[in-house]
Amino acid sequence: MAKKTKFKIDLNLDSVKVKRTAIDSNGDYHIYVSCTAKSALCHKCGQRITKSHGQCDESIIEHLPILDQRVFIHVRWPRFKCDNCDNNPTTSFKPKWINDTGDMTREYENYCLKFLINSTVKDVSEKLNTTEEVVEGIINRNIKININWTEVKPTIIGIDEIALRKGHSHYLTIVSDLSNDKKIKVLSVINGRLKGEILPFLRSIPKEILLSLDAITVDMGASYFSALKDVIDNIDIFNSIVTIDRFHVAKLLGDKVDKERKKVINQLKKDFKNDEDQLERLKQTMWPFRHHRCDLTDNENKRLEILFELAPSLKECYELREDLYKIFELKEISKEDAKEKIDEWCERAELYETKGFNPFTSFIKTYRNFEENILNYFTYRISSGPVEGLNNKIKVIKRRGFGFRNVVNFAKRIFLDINYKPVFLPTT
Numbered sequence: 001m002a003k004k005t006k007f008k009i010d011l012n013l014d015s016v017k018v019k020r021t022a023i024d025s026n027g028d029y030h031i032y033v034s035c036t037a038k039s040a041l042c043h044k045c046g047q048r049i050t051k052s053h054g055q056c057d058e059s060i061i062e063h064l065p066i067l068d069q070r071v072f073i074h075v076r077w078p079r080f081k082c083d084n085c086d087n088n089p090t091t092s093f094k095p096k097w098i099n100d101t102g103d104m105t106r107e108y109e110n111y112c113l114k115f116l117i118n119s120t121v122k123d124v125s126e127k128l129n130t131t132e133e134v135v136e137g138i139i140n141r142n143i144k145i146n147i148n149w150t151e152v153k154p155t156i157i158g159i160d161e162i163a164l165r166k167g168h169s170h171y172l173t174i175v176s177d178l179s180n181d182k183k184i185k186v187l188s189v190i191n192g193r194l195k196g197e198i199l200p201f202l203r204s205i206p207k208e209i210l211l212s213l214d215a216i217t218v219d220m221g222a223s224y225f226s227a228l229k230d231v232i233d234n235i236d237i238f239n240s241i242v243t244i245d246r247f248h249v250a251k252l253l254g255d256k257v258d259k260e261r262k263k264v265i266n267q268l269k270k271d272f273k274n275d276e277d278q279l280e281r282l283k284q285t286m287w288p289f290r291h292h293r294c295d296l297t298d299n300e301n302k303r304l305e306i307l308f309e310l311a312p313s314l315k316e317c318y319e320l321r322e323d324l325y326k327i328f329e330l331k332e333i334s335k336e337d338a339k340e341k342i343d344e345w346c347e348r349a350e351l352y353e354t355k356g357f358n359p360f361t362s363f364i365k366t367y368r369n370f371e372e373n374i375l376n377y378f379t380y381r382i383s384s385g386p387v388e389g390l391n392n393k394i395k396v397i398k399r400r401g402f403g404f405r406n407v408v409n410f411a412k413r414i415f416l417d418i419n420y421k422p423v424f425l426p427t428t
């Protein structure tokens with residue numbers, strides 16, 4: 001009976017011939033092979049050498065598992081001697097399928113990398129029954145975080161900061177290739193967000209790529225702006241490609257408007273300090289106020305209306321915020337028309353009645369400073385969805401790898417999960 005369930009498989013590895021196989025007490029497979037190579041390339045002069053000079057000690061090479069059991073290939077590589085070089089150095093033969101350390105096949109390394117996507121080193125080492133050091137070594141040897149500019153031709157680049165650890169003010173800058181919404185790639189993970197920290201990478205981008213970009217999206221952080229001004233020394237090109245993501249514009253305005261809400265609410269709380277009913281009506285209004293009408297439930301909408309009855313100036317404030325948002329939502333509006341609409345909006349916003357500081361005047365001041373770059377959004381509408389998707393993925397990697405000892409390790413995991421994923425897990 002047992003014989004009928006057996007089958008043969010081809011190892012599909014060149015330069016070796018199977019001599020015998022064995023199964024050890026763990027159920028793991030050991031395949032003893034002999035090497036068929038009749039020559040090697042001298043490690044000194046690079047010439048092909050054929051003079052045999054014995055064999056190396058036995059190498060044990062881990063290969064892809066079979067039926068969930070580990071597989072080890074046992075081989076003694078032949079050695080060859082060079083007659084052309086001084087002292088006749090010897091070189092041992094190595095096939096292309098063997099990895100750099102000589103104890104795993106490249107296929108095994110790729111197999112391990114595939115498991116690492118969306119997973120931790122600890123998880124993978126446990127599942128593959130190996131050590132964390134082995135898995136880390138595979139990452140270090142295979143994941144390259146330097147961009148080869150002859151292979152990538154971005155047309156839209158995004159530059160964004162992320163906090164590495166909350167409360168430690170340790171920031172990283174993520175530079176990404178946003179040319180293809182569905183295939184966002186990370187170009188660099190930079191330690192820091194200051195001008196001096198990001199300039200070396202920006203300078204490494206070939207000038208012909210940099211100057212022919214359709215857009216570079218950045219937030220309003222002054223350091224990105226001034227670094228980009230340094231590398232793009234043509235102000236016209238700078239003004240036409242450097243684009244402030246509308247998400248950052250919305251956030252800036254949202255923050256200013258929310259400050260106004262806090263100010264008004266604090267005053268109302270003082271006014272109503274002996275009136276429990278009125279105080280109750282102020283509750284649960286923060287969330288509805290911060291969001292768009294269309295995202296609110298009926299109950300949240302009611303809460304918002306109650307707030308606006310108590311504080312009519314906040315209603316005006318809210319509507320102004322939403323009106324600007326709507327301009328950015330308009331489809332097929334030209335940069336010139338958008339400018340006109342935003343100018344009109346600014347005139348209205350400046351008239352906003354408030355006790356003390358008008359939250360819109362300070363927003364408008366920032367808008368004027370970055371006007372060209374904010375309006376560039378209407379030339380190349382980069383949807384923020386894919387960028388948010390990228391940021392979320394990075395956040396997940398960060399949380400998963402709470403033990404990242406350095407930025408390079410973190411960068412390698414980002415590159416593996418985002419850039420290498422389609423290679424290891426192609427979608428059909």
Ligand SMILES: [Zn+2]
Pocket residue numbers: 042043044045046047082083084085
């Ligand atoms: Zn030689």
